[in-house]
Amino acid sequence: MPQHDEDNSARQPHQSQQNQTSVEKSISFPQRGSPGRVSKAETLSLVKMLKRGLLVASVLGFGAMGGLVMSHTVGTTNQAAGSPPVQTGSPPTSPSLFTPFDREDHEEDHDEDEEGFFQQQGGYNIGANRSTQPPATTSRTS
């Protein structure tokens, strides 16, 4: 049927391409018994090396995660003013993650619904004011 012929003709180029690819692939892989063939011993050695690499990566990853957890401080500083503040809440986020500041003022709050209203992303720093500097402002009862 003409329609069937048309379908066949339409498939032809695709099929021939597939054949060509399989030929190319067969050329690229060495034949059985050729000098490029990987022996069982070499394969085992390769697997061992990969296992070792995986182990090292796991240890490093675990260490990095542990470090991040250790650096996560919660609490408030009781330091004298002028001394370096200690971060409270979550650890500082890299500037690239401060997307809320790039949004319009009414489009910045999606994270609260997802992560909880009181989540302390970025933290806050307060401390004792032991210097003689008078207050710049007042937090009055509202």
Added chain:
Amino acid sequence: LEPIAQPNRLQPPLAPPDTPHIPAGMSRIAFRAMGTTIECMLPEAQAQEGAEIVRALFARWEQTLSRFLPESELCYLNRHAGETVSVSPLLFTVVRTALAAAYATGGLYDPTLLKQIIWLGYDRTFDDIPPLVAVVDTPGQPGGDWRAIQLEQKRRAITLPAGVGIDVGGIAKGMAVDAALNALHREGINTALVNAGGDLAIRGTPPTSNYWSVAIEGKDQSRIIALWSGSLATSGVGRRRWQQGDITRHHIIDPRTGESAQSGLWSVTVAATRCRQAEIAAKVAFILGAKQGIAFLQQHALAGLLTLEDGRGIATDNWPAMTGNSGRERKIQV
């Protein structure tokens, strides 16, 4: 409540709070909006530009969110309770945030207490409330209607239950402070302090100092702390209170009773990352009272100072030692 003596904290006040010290290189701008005084500290070179940004933002927020402006979008929404209303992104975001806060506090913050506060006499701007308001023969009605509010994110639509109105005054002020700092940052102004009647937040520090010195208004005198980053908010009965018959009312409503909260506290100051968080946490801690309030703040890793009605202070473990206090601070074990 066992006091822990902290005699080393006793120092005289450094300056009266009504005479703010403007750090070198900074300018102070103040204006009225949202029923309170908005104060900004901005770098001298960017003060004019920054003031315009903040002023425009607060004007827009007030125009949209005031319950005292009949033409505001909030009033329109309240008038159409029981219907689905498409709203602006600003109103939708504020209501959604208010509901998130209500959920996070188990309903101790409740944005649907409008009729209760009107019954108590706060039915007009605070400046217009007479010294003695009429008694309304309506028993206190608990809140909780926020649970029935429906939000449709896609259509940006809100459906209030019939007969329910919302008041986002406090949280909107905190959110406006956060938004103002963000708006300034977008225009390249990275050092600023914005204070909306006690709800304040900072970004950066003044050129000549690595912190902002902030006084916290107490009952008898102010306490002073250093703020490096984040925000502070104070809620209390020092200002917004009035007389209704024989009863002294104030604006912090306990949603469990529908009446002004009676917790034995004068005020609560909270430090948090965002001003809206500090605002809501201060309000909720005030409603809860001393012991439960401290537990609530510590549960959320927030620092707070609770001033009792007799003027003594109780602080969370992470609240710093302060100058200018009366030496009557104590820690509480929770």
